[in-house]
Amino acid sequence: MAMQQINQTESSSKVLGHLRGKRVLITGTTGFLGKVVLEKLIRTVPDIGGIYLLIRGNKRHPDARGRFLNEIATSSVFDRLREADLDSFESFIEERVHCITGEVTEPRFGMSEEACAKLAGELDAVINSAASVNFREELDKALTINTLCLDNIAELARQNPQLAVLQVSTCYVNGMNSGQVTESVIKPAGESIPRSSDGYYEIEELVRLLEDKIADVRARYSGKTLEKKLVDLGIREANRYGWSDTYTFTKWLGEQLLMKALQGRSLTIVRPSIIESALEEPAPGWIEGVKVADAIILAYAREKVTLFPGKRSGIIDVIPVDLVANAIILSLAEAIGEPGRRRIYQCCSGGSNPVSLGQFIDHLMAEAKANYAAYDHLFYRQPSKPFVAVNRRLFDLVVSGVRLPLSISDKVLKLLGNSRDLKMLKNLDTTQSLATIFGFYTAPDYIFRNDDLMALSARMGGVDKVLFPVDARQIDWEVYLRKIHLAGLNRYALKERKVYSLRATKSQQKAA
Ligand SMILES: NC(=O)c1ccc[n+]([C@@H]2O[C@H](COP(=O)([O-])OP(=O)(O)OC[C@H]3O[C@@H](n4cnc5c(N)ncnc54)[C@H](OP(=O)(O)O)[C@@H]3O)[C@@H](O)[C@H]2O)c1
Numbered sequence: 204m205a206m207q208q209i210n211q212t213e214s215s216s217k218v219l220g221h222l223r224g225k226r227v228l229i230t231g232t233t234g235f236l237g238k239v240v241l242e243k244l245i246r247t248v249p250d251i252g253g254i255y256l257l258i259r260g261n262k263r264h265p266d267a268r269g270r271f272l273n274e275i276a277t278s279s280v281f282d283r284l285r286e287a288d289l290d291s292f293e294s295f296i297e298e299r300v301h302c303i304t305g306e307v308t309e310p311r312f313g314m315s316e317e318a319c320a321k322l323a324g325e326l327d328a329v330i331n332s333a334a335s336v337n338f339r340e341e342l343d344k345a346l347t348i349n350t351l352c353l354d355n356i357a358e359l360a361r362q363n364p365q366l367a368v369l370q371v372s373t374c375y376v377n378g379m380n381s382g383q384v385t386e387s388v389i390k391p392a393g394e395s396i397p398r399s400s401d402g403y404y405e406i407e408e409l410v411r412l413l414e415d416k417i418a419d420v421r422a423r424y425s426g427k428t429l430e431k432k433l434v435d436l437g438i439r440e441a442n443r444y445g446w447s448d449t450y451t452f453t454k455w456l457g458e459q460l461l462m463k464a465l466q467g468r469s470l471t472i473v474r475p476s477i478i479e480s481a482l483e484e485p486a487p488g489w490i491e492g493v494k495v496a497d498a499i500i501l502a503y504a505r506e507k508v509t510l511f512p513g514k515r516s517g518i519i520d521v522i523p524v525d526l527v528a529n530a531i532i533l534s535l536a537e538a539i540g541e542p543g544r545r546r547i548y549q550c551c552s553g554g555s556n557p558v559s560l561g562q563f564i565d566h567l568m569a570e571a572k573a574n575y576a577a578y579d580h581l582f583y584r585q586p587s588k589p590f591v592a593v594n595r596r597l598f599d600l601v602v603s604g605v606r607l608p609l610s611i612s613d614k615v616l617k618l619l620g621n622s623r624d625l626k627m628l629k630n631l632d633t634t635q636s637l638a639t640i641f642g643f644y645t646a647p648d649y650i651f652r653n654d655d656l657m658a659l660s661a662r663m664g665g666v667d668k669v670l671f672p673v674d675a676r677q678i679d680w681e682v683y684l685r686k687i688h689l690a691g692l693n694r695y696a697l698k699e700r701k702v703y704s705l706r707a708t709k710s711q712q713k714a715a
Pocket residue numbers: 230231232233234235236237259306307308331332333334335336348371372373374454474475476477478479494495
């Protein structure tokens with residue numbers, strides 16, 4: 204872009220104006236969404252004052268800078284920036300990316316009082332993207348990272364009352380409520396929890412109860428049994444209060460904690476639905492890891508799953524990661540420009556451009572049938588059976604009906620000296636375990652709305668609509684699912700197939 208053009212864009216973009224010179228701390232940048240937010244900020248908000256990354260050390264890289272340089276800066280998410288201007292990218296990283304070694308779950312992130320106060324004083328905003336997104340996490344771990352540690356984020360705001368806090372939550376805090384879901388505080392669908400006059404729910408007593416139950420389980424079990432009991436406890440408690448799993452329950456609790464701690468301050472909660480590969484930026488299809496829906500796509504591609512519980516007419520709410528990153532940046536700019544308010548935005552597709560589970564499956568199957576060979580990391584051959592979604596009752600009936608004869612055959616074969624598990628039984632296990640984890644999400648009974656996010660985008664104006672698009676109506680689901688998402692999965696999320704085939708050994712033997 205020519206200099207004059209950049210200046211014009213900057214002067215007419217409210218977002219760039221609000222973020223100019225500002226210093227923003229981001230957590231969770233070793234993860235999928237955090238990387239896309241970071242890339243977009245570096246590429247599109249060149250006048251940002253500084254980006255601070257809170258990163259915990261790991262065995263290979265005990266300090267944040269080392270982990271950033273080895274695990275984040277090397278990611279293909281930055282290919283576009285590197286290709287456009289490597290020198291500028293490197294000097295941006297050198298001068299404006301500050302890495303802080305810290306554990307978000309520890310008080311003051313494990314820093315000294317002085318260091319934490321200094322950090323709080325330097326910042327204008329925090330984006331908290333760190334979370335455990337494991338639906339069936341052990342309750343103690345999920346409670347720590349998704350709920351309790353938000354008090355450490357709030358502490359920064361107590362030390363610096365001007366700080367804008369942006370919490371990345373999820374549309375699925377909606378839990379088992381059905382119908383239209385607006386951008387507001389969510390009422391639990393299960394056992395009641397006291398509500399404050401400010402609209403949020405009072406969770407202290409409930410958290411104490413959960414902690415007592417965790418302590419009780421810890422006193423009675425150890426090792427793997429303890430882990431399993433803590434997973435079961437999480438699901439049981441989530442179900443009791445109206446959520447399908449521990450992840451969404453603890454994320455909802457986290458929202459309440461922040462709303463109480465930051466009353467009267469700047470708090471923005473951004474709730475994405477199911478985040479999938481990029482629609483356009485930094486590259487169409489960019490994705491990291493095998494996400495929620497992809498675990499099922501992968502199992503189908505490898506012919507492990509053909510039957511799944513689901514409601515074909517239900518709206519499956521998927522949103523490309525670049526639209527989520529844009530929603531975060533847009534609402535961050537608003538929070539900095541117009542501080543002192545609580546806001547909730549949903550970043551989703553269901554209300555404005557719905558795709559049903561049936562259409563989703565049909566697009567993927569059509570592409571698998573027509574072009575499976577183009578996705579060599581995903582499909583090893585053309586799937587021979589269709590992927591069929593049936594209602595839960597029928598699914599359970601079929602699965603239990605098939606399991607009994609299969610386990611008998613498996614036992615008989617093992618008695619006859621065949622030590623390998625029956626392939627069909629293994630596939631049934633995979634199907635059942637995926638159905639347990641994701642079954643709730645494939646039978647949706649709710650539609651997420653994002654009218655407030657769309658209104659924010661309209662308020663920010665035409666230039667920001669182009670720089671930071673959030674409108675899911677631009678998605679052509681057939682093109683996105685068939686040509687962008689599958690290609691992205693194949694290219695970015697899945698490794699090249701390792702073929703240690705017997706054939707190689709045989710041909711080597713022949714050659715010898
Ligand atoms: N993915 C989705 O479909 C989806 C949908 C809706 C909302 N969200 C929300 O979006 C945010 C980002 O999700 P994502 O998909 O990017 O997740 P992700 O790829 O799993 O990344 C999670 C991030 O959180 C950090 N983290 C996890 N446990 C931690 C702990 N105990 N202490 C410190 N850091 C910890 C991880 O750091 P380490 O590398 O150090 O573990 C990583 O940077 C989350 O808040 C999630 O709830 C995600």
